[in-house]
Amino acid sequence: MEVLVLTTAPGGRSVLPALDLLDHTVRATAPSVSAFLDAGRCDVVLVDGRRQPRAALELVALVATAARGTPVVFVADETCLAGLPRGLGVTQLVLSDAGPAEVDARLRLARRRSVDPRHGSEHPVVVRVGPFELDPYAYTIRLQHRPLPLTHREFELLGALLAEAGRPLSRERLLGLVDGGGDGTSPRAVDCHIRAIRAKLGAHRSSIRTVRGLGYLVAAG
Structure with missing residues (x-):
């Protein structure tokens, strides 16, 4: 699975350490819409929300709009979850300290739920x-x-x-x-x-x- 991580941290795997134990291709790029679009094809997008969760949630909404069906997964620390708004395009949420089995399951679930207009699924909401x-x-x-x-x-x-x-x-x-x-x-x-x-x-x-x-x-x- 091709995993693209939107983060300012050095290396995408540091955002979700369990990725080191999984057989997925992981790339990292800047946390922005243009960087996502320039990065090319991926199966799942991870948005690093560990340090600035509200700003990351705003980015999730924009990336989900531009992603054309590619699932977007929000990575968060447990301490930052309280009080965050919901309904901003998050297909899945995973905690940064989740184990490899949980991370793998969430990535695969997010991919199965993704919208693919080319295969007759409903289009993303306008x-x-x-x-x-x-x-x-x-x-x-x-x-x-x-x-x-x-x-x-x-x-x-x-x-x-x-x-x-x-x-x-x-x-x-x-x-x-x-x-x-x-x-x-x-x-x-x-x-x-x-x-x-x-x-x-x-x-x-x-x-x-x-x-x-x-x-x-x-x-x-």
Whole structure:
């Protein structure tokens, strides 16, 4: 099984030590949507939520949207579970200290439950926010049923705002969600991308609001 780990830790196996005892191919990449997309095919995605569980849960929701049926497994420490929100696209949750038998069973269960549109299973749910439709299978965002001509980065930024509709996201947070914030991109570059997105929204350009001191927001509903 090809396992992709989204983490800032050195080596994916350190996130889930039991992987050392299992015969799975494990790769690691930065915790971001763009890093996931650039990493190529995998059977299961692990998102490291041991240190920043809430930020990791936000990433789980975005990766699950972009994954087109690939199951997403959230790795957590037991001490961080209390009070975390639910329903954010987690196919499976596994504790970082779980034994090899449990880890293997959860990975295989997650894979069996994954959605594969090519084989007649139901499509992933389309995210609808106001006039927008975010389609995780087609990897498109539609405005009033018409696909928007977005670049890769524009898609990621607008997708992040739609996934977190109703919540303002700072420039730094947006960069962290779409590329891990590790490629040296200036947070001010987000402003340029937002201007380009707004230009493509036409009469709906005000759907992306600037929240002074906080960042950008797409209103829920």
